[in-house]
Amino acid sequence: MLAMLDSEVAPATTLKPRMHTSPINMSTTSVTSFTVDTGIYEGQKPGTSGLRKAVKIFQQEHYTENFVQAILQALGDQLSGCTLVVGGDGRFYGKEAVNKIIRIAAANGVRKLIIGQNGILSTPAVSTIIRKYKTQGGIVLTASHNPGGPDADFGIKFNCDNGGPAPDNITNKIYEITKTLESYKIIPDISVDIDKIQNISIKVDGKPFTIDIIDSVKDYLELMKEIFDFASIKKLLHGSADKPAFKVLIDSMNGVTGPYVKRIFSTELGVDDTSLVNITPLEDFGGLHPDPNLTYAKDLVNAIKQGPYDFGAAFDGDGDRNMILGKKAFFVTPSDSLAVLAANLKLIPYFQKTGIKGFARSMPTAAAIDRVAAKYGVQFFEVPTGWKYFGNLMDAKDLSLCGEESFGTGSDHIREKDGIWACLAWLNVIAGLGKSVEDILLDHWKIYGRNFFTRYDYENCNAVSADKMIQYIEISIQKPAFIGKKLQYEGKEYVVKRADNYSYTDPVDGSKTAKQGLRILFEDGSRIIFRLSGTGSSGATIRMYIDSYENDPATFVKDAQLVLKPLINIALEISELHQHIGRDAPTVIT
Numbered sequence: 001m002l003a004m005l006d007s008e009v010a011p012a013t014t015l016k017p018r019m020h021t022s023p024i025n026m027s028t029t030s031v032t033s034f035t036v037d038t039g040i041y042e043g044q045k046p047g048t049s050g051l052r053k054a055v056k057i058f059q060q061e062h063y064t065e066n067f068v069q070a071i072l073q074a075l076g077d078q079l080s081g082c083t084l085v086v087g088g089d090g091r092f093y094g095k096e097a098v099n100k101i102i103r104i105a106a107a108n109g110v111r112k113l114i115i116g117q118n119g120i121l122s123t124p125a126v127s128t129i130i131r132k133y134k135t136q137g138g139i140v141l142t143a144s145h146n147p148g149g150p151d152a153d154f155g156i157k158f159n160c161d162n163g164g165p166a167p168d169n170i171t172n173k174i175y176e177i178t179k180t181l182e183s184y185k186i187i188p189d190i191s192v193d194i195d196k197i198q199n200i201s202i203k204v205d206g207k208p209f210t211i212d213i214i215d216s217v218k219d220y221l222e223l224m225k226e227i228f229d230f231a232s233i234k235k236l237l238h239g240s241a242d243k244p245a246f247k248v249l250i251d252s253m254n255g256v257t258g259p260y261v262k263r264i265f266s267t268e269l270g271v272d273d274t275s276l277v278n279i280t281p282l283e284d285f286g287g288l289h290p291d292p293n294l295t296y297a298k299d300l301v302n303a304i305k306q307g308p309y310d311f312g313a314a315f316d317g318d319g320d321r322n323m324i325l326g327k328k329a330f331f332v333t334p335s336d337s338l339a340v341l342a343a344n345l346k347l348i349p350y351f352q353k354t355g356i357k358g359f360a361r362s363m364p365t366a367a368a369i370d371r372v373a374a375k376y377g378v379q380f381f382e383v384p385t386g387w388k389y390f391g392n393l394m395d396a397k398d399l400s401l402c403g404e405e406s407f408g409t410g411s412d413h414i415r416e417k418d419g420i421w422a423c424l425a426w427l428n429v430i431a432g433l434g435k436s437v438e439d440i441l442l443d444h445w446k447i448y449g450r451n452f453f454t455r456y457d458y459e460n461c462n463a464v465s466a467d468k469m470i471q472y473i474e475i476s477i478q479k480p481a482f483i484g485k486k487l488q489y490e491g492k493e494y495v496v497k498r499a500d501n502y503s504y505t506d507p508v509d510g511s512k513t514a515k516q517g518l519r520i521l522f523e524d525g526s527r528i529i530f531r532l533s534g535t536g537s538s539g540a541t542i543r544m545y546i547d548s549y550e551n552d553p554a555t556f557v558k559d560a561q562l563v564l565k566p567l568i569n570i571a572l573e574i575s576e577l578h579q580h581i582g583r584d585a586p587t588v589i590t
């Protein structure tokens with residue numbers, strides 16, 4: 001258990017902060033900051049998307065405080081007098097963390113905090129608010145799709161002033177600070193009712209400090225209304241004289257999107273409340289694993305299979321992921337979703353205004369969007385896994401639309417992937433094309449061919465064995481004789497064209513990121529990819545990605561698992577996965 005290592009380091013305390021039990025009258029208050037000596041916790045290293053650990057790890061004395069102090073110190077010159085946005089996905093420990101951030105930020109010279117009511121802000125909403133109010137950044141309290149509750153996970157992520165997840169140079173800086181931190185600053189006296197929309201100003205060490213508790217939804221809703229054609233979506237959803245109503249079922253999986261879904265789909269678009277499920281954010285997500293895929297969003301899949309619905313969508317805990325389904329639960333892979341949106345982007349008012357600057361996908365994402373980029377002559381980028389790698393391209397105005405196979409889709413309207421945005425984008429496109437989800441896909445494949453894709457996840461593996469397996473594969477695929485090798489399974493043959501450990505040079509700032517996944521590329525464009533997850537909180541998760549292109553229309557309607565079976569088996573053989581980690585089957589297949 002990797003995570004347990006952290007708790008073995010007991011920090012030294014010399015001063016315990018005083019705590020008031022009831023809120024003090026903030027309007028007249030002037031308070032003074034304290035310095036608290038702390039000890040160092042090992043392993044406060046942000047992964048693919050922030051620091052994610054078990055709640056019990058974050059609850060250790062000074063653990064959360066240390067990390068928050070490190071984030072603030074990493075702001076350097078920007079810290080004094082800055083404004084930060086704070087909010088999270090509503091999971092257990094979130095409110096406690098917000099209060100700690102208020103006390104620590106105030107003591108560190110932050111001038112203003114903008115906080116979502118109840119501590120609730122979806123990840124895309126944080127990005128929206130940072131950009132709209134031009135703040136110096138934000139702190140997102142989420143472990144995204146990881147389960148929540150006292151025995152599950154928590155997470156803290158820092159977003160920069162462009163609204164995007166901190167890039168590697170910043171997260172490395174934060175980590176370096178955690179390794180030498182001797183103390184943090186705090187004002188133990190501050191206690192704020194974050195459930196109430198209000199504006200509070202006090203003096204901290206003689207300087208003004210403001211807390212703005214805001215409506216969690218308002219700014220995000222306004223942005224969505226600027227981007228999409230709400231009138232045509234509304235017409236689609238309610239039908240007209242010649243068209244029946246288009247029935248949707250939206251599942252927030254008890255995550256943060258609940259209040260957003262209610263306001264956008266019910267209040268604005270008039271969708272019946274019975275078509276919006278799990279829309280109350282719960283601290284433990286009601287025991288759900290809030291990850292929108294065919295395994296964890298089974299209830300939605302079954303309801304759509306059996307019900308009268310034309311469309312289904314689900315979102316993850318913090319609202320940045322999405323899954324799109326058509327009638328009878330016709331599944332749109334995230335890679336296809338991205339390609340279809342790319343091909344139809346001009347139907348969305350926002351892109352009519354901004355134009356289409358470029359497309360991008362993460363390396364393991366199937367190459368379907370590459371074909372759309374080629375057809376339209378739009379510039380295209382491939383980046384490592386993690387949304388932070390799209391940010392520079394967007395800031396440089398080189399990128400309009402991007403996505404990841406892990407149910408992440410988004411655009412340059414903000415600097416995070418955006419679940420509700422993807423759902424609205426699909427509805428806007430469907431309204432424009434006047435076709436079913438399935439027909440849109442079938443027509444798309446007729447033009448571009450189909451990239452079959454699957455991802456096998458082996459969760460909670462022994463970390464040492466997983467590392468050994470990755471090393472083993474790397475050595476095997478880098479032998480010169482591997483190139484040109486013919487790999488066969490049940491009569492299908494694939495010829496190795498190239499194999500490497502993926503590395504990326506950011507075209508905007510030239511920064512290099514190495515060892516981002518082992519790739520085996522075949523002559524026909526098919527790919528096998530292995531990488532280790534950077535978002536788990538214990539043990540190791542191995543991800544195996546398979547991408548294969550077919551242009552024979554007879555294969556388009558076939559089951560992906562069937563079409564990909566030869567490559568899947570070749571991948572299992574090359575990696576000797578069973579021998580290394582003793583698993584016969586993956587935990588999750590997407």
Ligand code: VG1
Nearest residue numbers: 048049144386387404406533534535
């Ligand atoms: C996973 C996904 C990656 C995504 C990341 C954060 O990372 O593969 O594509 O960007 O989660 O998503 P990893 O390192 O576990 O493969 V979220 O919605 O959890 O913020």
Ligand code: CO
Nearest residue numbers: 144316318320
């Ligand atoms: Co997420």
